Amino acid sequence: MTTTIRPPDETAELAAARGGDRAAFARLVRAHHDQGLALAVRLLGNREDAEDAMQDALIKTLRHLHRVEPERGFRSWFLRIVFNQSLDARRRRAARTRHEHAAPPPSARPGDAAARASGREGLARVRALMASLPPKQAAALHLRVFEEFDYAAIAEVLGITPGSARVYLVKARRALRAQLGEEWTP
Amino acid sequence: MTRHPSDAQLVRFAQGEQLAERAVEIAFHVAGCAECAARIHAERALDDFVVRSAPLVDAHAADRALERLWRAVDAGALDDAGATDDPGALDARSELSDVGEATDAPTRRPALRLVTALVAAALLLALLPWLIDGERDDPRAPVVAEAPPALDGGAHPFADPAPEFGPDTDLEPARPDAAPPRDEPGTPAPPVDLERLAATRARVAAALLDVPVDPHAPAGAPAHPAVAAESVSAALAPLRAEGWPVDAHLRGLVLGDDVALAERALEHVLAVGGAPSLLAQALRAGVGGDALLERLPVGASALGDSPALVAALAERAPHDARARALLLAEPGPRTRRALDELFGAALERARLADDPRDADFATLCAELPHAAALPWLVRAARPGDAPALADWARARFLARAAVAPNPAADSLRPLLADAPDDDPRLEWLVDARLDALVPDLAQRLDAREHAAAARARLARLATPAAAYALFVELAEDQRGRADPHALRLLLHERPALAEALGARAADAHGAALSAFAETLSDEPAERLLLGAFAALPVGADPRGRRAELLTALARLGGERAGLALLARVDALPADDAVLALAWATSARLAGDAATARWSAQGGDPGTLAQVAADVGERADRDVRPSPRLLRPLERELPRVVALR
Numbered sequence: 156m157t158t159t160i161r162p163p164d165e166t167a168e169l170a171a172a173r174g175g176d177r178a179a180f181a182r183l184v185r186a187h188h189d190q191g192l193a194l195a196v197r198l199l200g201n202r203e204d205a206e207d208a209m210q211d212a213l214i215k216t217l218r219h220l221h222r223v224e225p226e227r228g229f230r231s232w233f234l235r236i237v238f239n240q241s242l243d244a245r246r247r248r249a250a251r252t253r254h255e256h257a258a259p260p261p262s263a264r265p266g267d268a269a270a271r272a273s274g275r276e277g278l279a280r281v282r283a284l285m286a287s288l289p290p291k292q293a294a295a296l297h298l299r300v301f302e303e304f305d306y307a308a309i310a311e312v313l314g315i316t317p318g319s320a321r322v323y324l325v326k327a328r329r330a331l332r333a334q335l336g337e338e339w340t341p
Numbered sequence: 342m343t344r345h346p347s348d349a350q351l352v353r354f355a356q357g358e359q360l361a362e363r364a365v366e367i368a369f370h371v372a373g374c375a376e377c378a379a380r381i382h383a384e385r386a387l388d389d390f391v392v393r394s395a396p397l398v399d400a401h402a403a404d405r406a407l408e409r410l411w412r413a414v415d416a417g418a419l420d421d422a423g424a425t426d427d428p429g430a431l432d433a434r435s436e437l438s439d440v441g442e443a444t445d446a447p448t449r450r451p452a453l454r455l456v457t458a459l460v461a462a463a464l465l466l467a468l469l470p471w472l473i474d475g476e477r478d479d480p481r482a483p484v485v486a487e488a489p490p491a492l493d494g495g496a497h498p499f500a501d502p503a504p505e506f507g508p509d510t511d512l513e514p515a516r517p518d519a520a521p522p523r524d525e526p527g528t529p530a531p532p533v534d535l536e537r538l539a540a541t542r543a544r545v546a547a548a549l550l551d552v553p554v555d556p557h558a559p560a561g562a563p564a565h566p567a568v569a570a571e572s573v574s575a576a577l578a579p580l581r582a583e584g585w586p587v588d589a590h591l592r593g594l595v596l597g598d599d600v601a602l603a604e605r606a607l608e609h610v611l612a613v614g615g616a617p618s619l620l621a622q623a624l625r626a627g628v629g630g631d632a633l634l635e636r637l638p639v640g641a642s643a644l645g646d647s648p649a650l651v652a653a654l655a656e657r658a659p660h661d662a663r664a665r666a667l668l669l670a671e672p673g674p675r676t677r678r679a680l681d682e683l684f685g686a687a688l689e690r691a692r693l694a695d696d697p698r699d700a701d702f703a704t705l706c707a708e709l710p711h712a713a714a715l716p717w718l719v720r721a722a723r724p725g726d727a728p729a730l731a732d733w734a735r736a737r738f739l740a741r742a743a744v745a746p747n748p749a750a751d752s753l754r755p756l757l758a759d760a761p762d763d764d765p766r767l768e769w770l771v772d773a774r775l776d777a778l779v780p781d782l783a784q785r786l787d788a789r790e791h792a793a794a795a796r797a798r799l800a801r802l803a804t805p806a807a808a809y810a811l812f813v814e815l816a817e818d819q820r821g822r823a824d825p826h827a828l829r830l831l832l833h834e835r836p837a838l839a840e841a842l843g844a845r846a847a848d849a850h851g852a853a854l855s856a857f858a859e860t861l862s863d864e865p866a867e868r869l870l871l872g873a874f875a876a877l878p879v880g881a882d883p884r885g886r887r888a889e890l891l892t893a894l895a896r897l898g899g900e901r902a903g904l905a906l907l908a909r910v911d912a913l914p915a916d917d918a919v920l921a922l923a924w925a926t927s928a929r930l931a932g933d934a935a936t937a938r939w940s941a942q943g944g945d946p947g948t949l950a951q952v953a954a955d956v957g958e959r960a961d962r963d964v965r966p967s968p969r970l971l972r973p974l975e976r977e978l979p980r981v982v983a984l985r
Contacts, residue, residue, distance in 0.1 A: 177411065181407050184403065184406075184407060185403045185407075188406065189403065192402055206402070206406070210406060210409055210410070213406055213407070213410045214410060217410060217414065
């Protein structure tokens with residue numbers, strides 16, 4: 156159960172951070188920053204946008220630190236902020252780059268051995284497909300597969316029920332299978 | 342079935358060695374197979390695909406983020422009293438963002454915006470005589486007005502309700518003609534404190550200059566936009582709370598003479614979403630340079646809704662790809678007009694030079710998506726005046742049509758309706774095999790002056806799909822206007838199409854098929870119908886397709902058709918077998934063979950001949966034989982079948 160795994164002194168750190176202890180706040184953030192950045196990258200598809208979203212998330216985290224419920228843990232609350240900031244960034248970017256998607260996205264056609272043989276191209280394609288999933292699906296998939304969150308923890312980050320988290324995960328996998336299956340299934 | 346990667350492959354992947362092709366499959370398993378994902382995850386070194394491993398890539402990402410955060414805090418960014426965002430929830434618009442769509446449209450209600458605009462206009466008119474600041478002499482600078490504090494000492498009723506301005510908060514001064522009369526009750530003409538005016542301007546400027554500088558950014562670059570926005574918003578919040586329209590000051594600063602201050606002010610405007618008219622003015626004034634264009638909200642409705650911004654971009658578009666991209670990203674009527682003018686001018690220059698490269702027309706076309714470029718290529722290939730340009734356009738058109746056949750068809754459709762037969766561009770639909778245009782082309786068969794050319798094009802165009810479309814056009818939907826000559830020409834030119842058409846004809850309506858058969862009496866048509874017949878399933882035929890095909894074949898009356906029918910009799914259900922035998926007997930040259938077969942199987946030749954005559958006579962009148970007509974044969978059928 157990843158939801159309950161918290162540093163034993165997190166509550167104390169939280170109290171200290173609320174009291175203005177920057178070092179305590181930094182320790183809290185450092186413990187989960189990489190997870191947050193990974194989630195943001197997954198949702199936004201590139202490091203630059205993700206770091207921007209993380210910066211916004213940190214400001215909000217500090218500003219609203221008093222709202223953390225210690226019994227529910229800092230991580231879920233923090234990641235939820237990251238998730239929301241990433242969504243906002245994604246929405247802004249979608250408007251900014253709408254014209255770039257007029258052409259069909261690059262895809263390795265079934266049977267295109269050259270494309271398949273290029274590992275990096277393939278990975279880029281997988282990443283692009285994951286980034287193009289609806290945000291909650293992408294986030295659910297990321298949190299489950301890479302962070303090994305259980306459904307309850309995913310639900311807490313995304314602000315949904317565990318059942319919905321399971322549904323999002325199934326949909327995400329189904330979508331990826333639909334797009335990748337023909338290319339890589341023998 | 343998916344394949345699981347081997348341990349060696351996992352290790353190779355996990356160790357960050359050169360990614361092999363199998364790594365792609367592993368990546369797939371990450372998405373689809375929890376077992377593989379767990380195995381990969383256990384290795385903990387997942388290259389850049391698993392971005393969780395950020396420390397492997399950049400061990401200082403968190404430190405840098407925290408450093409920026411503390412700078413913002415020290416600059417007072419988090420002291421902004423107007424910040425009420427709930428970290429645990431998306432902003433209201435984000436509820437729509439599950440599909441990743443942009444929803445940057447204005448969210449304020451139109452009525453509220455209208456009231457705000459009217460109030461601002463009234464205020465501006467009332468204060469106009471006093472509120473001209475020092476930048477008035479600058480022709481680029483707008484008239485800047487300040488709102489007075491509320492008379493009752495509280496928050497000013499005209500204070501900007503938004504903590505910061507976004508796309509829906511344009512900084513354009515309200516039009517004086519939209520304001521109510523100055524002496525209208527409820528519109529006070531308060532005194533103006535010029536000292537306070539200057540002090541406010543100074544405070545806005547100070548707030549902008551106090552924005553922290555990012556030490557990791559290029560020299561002189563401002564801090565992270567979010568930090569800058571927070572910082573400036575925090576500095577401006579008290580002013581807003583007192584009812585002073587600090588946005589107007591920002592406008593004045595952006596368009597002012599202090600370059601550094603102007604860029605800072607512009608940075609803030611962009612960071613909080615941008616005000617289109619101000620951005621347009623900044624573009625024209627050269628404030629912010631290319632960076633401003635890079636940060637304009639591409640695709641945001643604010644851009645297309647702002648005539649000023651569209652006009653400013655249009656001015657730059659001939660020599661600025663980014664400006665063109667911004668215009669292209671906005672599908673509104675204003676941007677479309679601007680692009681039409683841009684492309685129209687480039688095309689005219691290219692036509693005069695008879696070289697697309699001389700006038701950058703080629704560059705412009707290359708930037709357009711297929712659907713948008715094709716009509717311009719069609720126009721560029723207008724016959725007569727610029728043959729080299731026409732050749733170039735034709736080649737580009739065909740290349741793009743291969744990628745986007747439907748937009749290509751759309752772009753040629755108007756041409757097809759109006760162009761004379763000798764317009765060489767009409768041949769493009771043949772060269773490009775634009776099946777979607779076949780029905781349009783077929784319609785020209787009805788026009789006497791276009792019929793011959795249309796028939797020739799149809800014959801050359803006909804891919805199987807196009808031939809089927811033609812079949813539908815000529816036989817199914819326009820039975821009375823079927824053009825036998827066109828169909829014969831089609832099948833003579835492309836005999837192999839008969840089989841393809843036949844396979845599809847099995848799905849066609851029976852009456853249409855009969856009409857089609859009526860137009861054909863030669864070998865290709867015979868092959869077509871037999872192909873259709875062979876494509877029918879042998880079992881149940883509730884829609885009567887088999888009988889329809891048999892009728893059509895009977896009309897052909899050829900020996901080959903009759904013999905073909907006989908060859909299939911044994912495979913048909915009993916009632917269809919009887920009908921097929923009767924029709925084969927009625928066929929001109931297959932009657933003897935049918936009779937011999939019937940006799941050999943114990944049937945009475947006389948009965949068969951009688952029925953066949955009746956069936957043939959009805960087929961000639963396009964009437965299906967009734968069950969009563971076939972009954973004599975059916976009575977003999979058990980005996981015949983028993984002899985099989």
